[in-house]
Amino acid sequence: MGSYPESTVPRFSVEVYQNEYLPAGGREVNAIVTVTCRGGTGAPRASARTREPGGGPDAAVVIMVDCSGSMQYPPEKMRNARDATAAAIGALRDGVAFAVVSGTHQASEVYPGGGRLAVADAGTRAQAVHALRALSAGGGTAIGTWLRLADRLLSSAEAPIRHGILLTDGRNEHESPESLHATLEACAGRFTCDARGVGTDWEVKEVTGIASALLGSADIVADPAGLAADFTRMMETAMGKEVGDVNLRLWTPVGAEVVFVKQVAPTVEDLTDRRTEAGARAGDYPTGSWGVESRDYHLCVRVPPAEVGREMLAARVSLTAPPAGDGTSETPARGLIRAVWTDDMAASTSINPQVAHYTGQAELAQVIQQGLDARKSGDWGRATAKLGRAVHLAHAAGNEETAKLLAKVVDVVDVATGTVRLKRDVAEADKMTLETRSTKTVRVKK
Structure with a gap:
C-alpha cells in the first residue's frame, strides 16, 4: 500500500444475512450483503493510479x-x-x-x-x-x-x-x-x-x-x-473517499445463475446489467469510490433444484480494489451465500427480515415513480393506487423522510390499508423532491 502504515489502510468487511433454507425443488436464494469500510487516513490510499510521493495527486x-x-x-x-x-x-x-x-x-x-x-x-x-x-x-x-x-x-x-x-x-x-x-x-x-x-x-x-x-x-x-x-x-x-474503483465480485458454481444484484442502502441502484466478467463463473459489479461508510446489497441467485437434505454454496461474495501495484486484487473480505433444502415448512417459508425490509424499500422506490408518472399523464386512479401503496410501504419500513414527502402529494386516509386521496394543488418543488429522493432508503435494524 505504498508508504502507508498497515493501521491506516482502509479495511473492508462483508456480512451476509439470509434464510438459506429452501423447500424440495426450490431454486431462488436471496441474501442481503452488508459491505463496510473502516479505518483509513481520511485521504485516498496509494494505488495503481498514483505515482511515488510528489509524483501526482491522490x-x-x-x-x-x-x-x-x-x-x-x-x-x-x-x-x-x-x-x-x-x-x-x-x-x-x-x-x-x-x-x-x-x-x-x-x-x-x-x-x-x-x-x-x-x-x-x-x-x-x-x-x-x-x-x-x-x-x-x-x-x-x-x-x-x-x-x-x-x-x-x-x-x-x-x-x-x-x-x-x-x-x-x-x-x-x-x-x-x-x-x-x-x-x-x-x-x-x-x-x-x-x-x-x-x-x-x-x-x-x-x-x-x-x-x-x-x-x-x-x-x-x-x-x-x-x-x-x-x-x-x-x-x-x-x-472523505479513500479507495476508488471498488467492485463487488460474485462467484457462482456450475449450474447457478445470477438473477439480480442491487444496491439497496443508502439508495436503490440496480447493478445487474453492469456486470463485467472476472474469470470462470465470476463477475464484477461496480460500486465506485468508498470512504468510511457502509452499504447494503440485495443478491438473488438461482440454483439447480435439489432434494431434501442437500446443501450447497450458492455464491461467494468478495471485493476487488486497485492495489499498490498494477492490476486489481481481491480484499480479504468475503461472504458466503448458502442453499440448504429442507422439509421443515416453517424454515423454508420464513423470509429473512433484512431481505423482506429491502424488498419493500425497492418496491417503494418503484411505486413512487409509477404513481408520479401516472399523475403526470392524468391517470389519477393508477396514481392514487400506487402512491397509496407507497404510503403503506414507507410507514411499514419506518422511512419517515419519504413518508413526509408523500404527505405533501397525497392526503393520507388510512396508513394500514394505503388509502389516500391525491392533492389537487401540489407545488412543483414538492413533486420533484419526492421523485428525486424516491430511491433513498432507511437501513434495517440488525
Whole structure:
C-alpha cells in the first residue's frame, strides 16, 4: 500500500444475512450483503493510479456549473451558483487536483484552463474563486459536452479518486438523449459524479439518470440559496473517499445463475446489467469510490433444484480494489451465500427480515415513480393506487423522510390499508423532491 502504515489502510468487511433454507425443488436464494469500510487516513490510499510521493495527486475533482441562459432568471440564481462553487473550492483538501467548467451548449474551462488541472492550495483556491467572476448566463444546455470535458480533465490526473460535481437548472435541450446516453456509457467507470438540479425547471429523470450511470448522488435544491451548503457537503463527502474503483465480485458454481444484484442502502441502484466478467463463473459489479461508510446489497441467485437434505454454496461474495501495484486484487473480505433444502415448512417459508425490509424499500422506490408518472399523464386512479401503496410501504419500513414527502402529494386516509386521496394543488418543488429522493432508503435494524 505504498508508504502507508498497515493501521491506516482502509479495511473492508462483508456480512451476509439470509434464510438459506429452501423447500424440495426450490431454486431462488436471496441474501442481503452488508459491505463496510473502516479505518483509513481520511485521504485516498496509494494505488495503481498514483505515482511515488510528489509524483501526482491522490484525488481529482471537476465542478461543472450550468451557465445557460435560464440561469439568469431570477438574477440571484447565477450568484448563488458562483457562491456555491466558491464554497466547494474552499472545501478542497490541499494536494487535490481540480478544475471548474462552465456548461452551456458547449463546455469551457473557467479555471485553471489549458486542458489541465490545478493542485489545491491556498493560492490556487483563491485564484479559482476569483476566476468565478467570469461566470455569466447565456446559451443552451448540452450536458454531455460538460461531462466529456470533465472526463478529459480527470483522466489527465491519473488520480485514484476521480469525481465530478454537476449543477443544472434546465432540460438537456441542445443534444439528443442518445448523445447524452452515449456519453454516460463512455464515462461510466472512469469517474463518479454527483448531480444537482436547482429550481424546478429541470428534468428529474435526466439528473437522476446521470448520477445513476456515474454512481453518484442526485438531489434537488429547490431554493438556490441552499446551493452553497449543499455543495460544501458534497465536496466534504468527496474528500472523505479513500479507495476508488471498488467492485463487488460474485462467484457462482456450475449450474447457478445470477438473477439480480442491487444496491439497496443508502439508495436503490440496480447493478445487474453492469456486470463485467472476472474469470470462470465470476463477475464484477461496480460500486465506485468508498470512504468510511457502509452499504447494503440485495443478491438473488438461482440454483439447480435439489432434494431434501442437500446443501450447497450458492455464491461467494468478495471485493476487488486497485492495489499498490498494477492490476486489481481481491480484499480479504468475503461472504458466503448458502442453499440448504429442507422439509421443515416453517424454515423454508420464513423470509429473512433484512431481505423482506429491502424488498419493500425497492418496491417503494418503484411505486413512487409509477404513481408520479401516472399523475403526470392524468391517470389519477393508477396514481392514487400506487402512491397509496407507497404510503403503506414507507410507514411499514419506518422511512419517515419519504413518508413526509408523500404527505405533501397525497392526503393520507388510512396508513394500514394505503388509502389516500391525491392533492389537487401540489407545488412543483414538492413533486420533484419526492421523485428525486424516491430511491433513498432507511437501513434495517440488525
